[in-house]
Amino acid sequence: MYKNNDKQEILRLANELMPGGVNSPVRAFRSVNCQPVIVESAQGAHVTDIEGKTYIDYVCSYGPLIFGHTPDWLVEEITQAAAKGTTYGFTTPHEVELAEIIRDAYPACEMMRMVNSGTEATMSAIRVARAYTGRDKILKFEGCYHGHSDSLLVKSGSGLLTQGVPTSPGVLASLVAETLVCPYNDAAALETMLAAHQGEIACLIMEPVAGNMGVVVPAEGYLKRVRELCDKYGIVLIFDEVITGFRVDYHSAAGVWNVTPDMVCFGKIIGGGLPVGCYGGRRELMEMVSPVGPVYQGGTLSGNPLAMRAGIAALSRLRDNPAYYETLLANTSYLDEAITKLIKKHNIPAVTSRCRTMFCLFFTPQPVTCYADVMTCDLDMYRRFFEGMLASGVLLAPSQFEAWFPSLAHDKAILDETIAAVDNVFAML
């Protein structure tokens, strides 16, 4: 056992017990080459570490915390839920209620299954699409992340029409050979790929706004074009809205761009900060799933009552207060504009990238529209920026390739504090 919240002692033990001392690699802070933050507690827009230092938090657990940390009503809801039982292995009314809220917000999700993570959601949606179409291949975009299931840990090969290669040992080359990889935002490349694989591709899975290589905004008309091409080739279009769902708008990316996918995956926000995922889509597709259809998928803790009640509490608040999205939009663009001015003021080789309520700062002088652009970023400059911000009491993701997640708890005063810190840190870069 470690003593007295001694950080060095906790880190030593963590590294003895867990690979890299963490349960998810980014938390090890390797790409910024400094000691990880170990969190004690959090409230609103702030997290406090075990040494008692408080930071303005732009990680917000990588997306779920649209209200910020520990709003009273959520703590109350989870407490009440826990007192009635934490899991049963039977259906509860809460699962039905959350599903109805999601369906009403996202009409393309006619029928759905709750799971425990985004990874499980995308993996299961792909299984359904393969079963439905009787085809083996899937297509994803370079730089989009859909969790860590084997078929999706893949990057593009050397040429456009070559097969994907695994990004991790332990992933079978024979499996990844069924995953095609295309550049994001390039409709012509996609068309070439689809034409070359007619009748072979079960589904195309994409983040409608790329949020796992920083933030990359879909080009004008791009999502509509993807929809048309999927229709043309009989491909199931899966929107992975694990980040964008209930963040870019209450009706998610499908609502904003008025493009209807065949299937959708959610996670993060829909669990109100508890572990959850969800996949769904057209009835005809979802009726493939057991026990109605032959496609197996289950889960001991799926539809967990704590997660469902937290999700209902969060989504119903968002539904009943459209002004929340206006506030979040106004605040995110306020942050964007202020940082854009500071980039000019200090002549920093950087650009901001914002899509509605999603924001990111790239240390490259050029606009970023795809993964190849993202790869031009100066990672050492990000590292120095990150370190400076941390020292100024602002906690950013310890990686250039993550979005910033301002929440509803990030009010003007907190944003101004952040902007002042950016001004100081830019001056030292």
Ligand SMILES: *Cc1c(COP(=O)(O)O)cnc(C)c1O
């Ligand atoms: C976070 C994320 C996932 C994976 O979700 P987990 O809950 O971490 O398994 C999948 N897709 C996208 C777009 C994500 O951002």
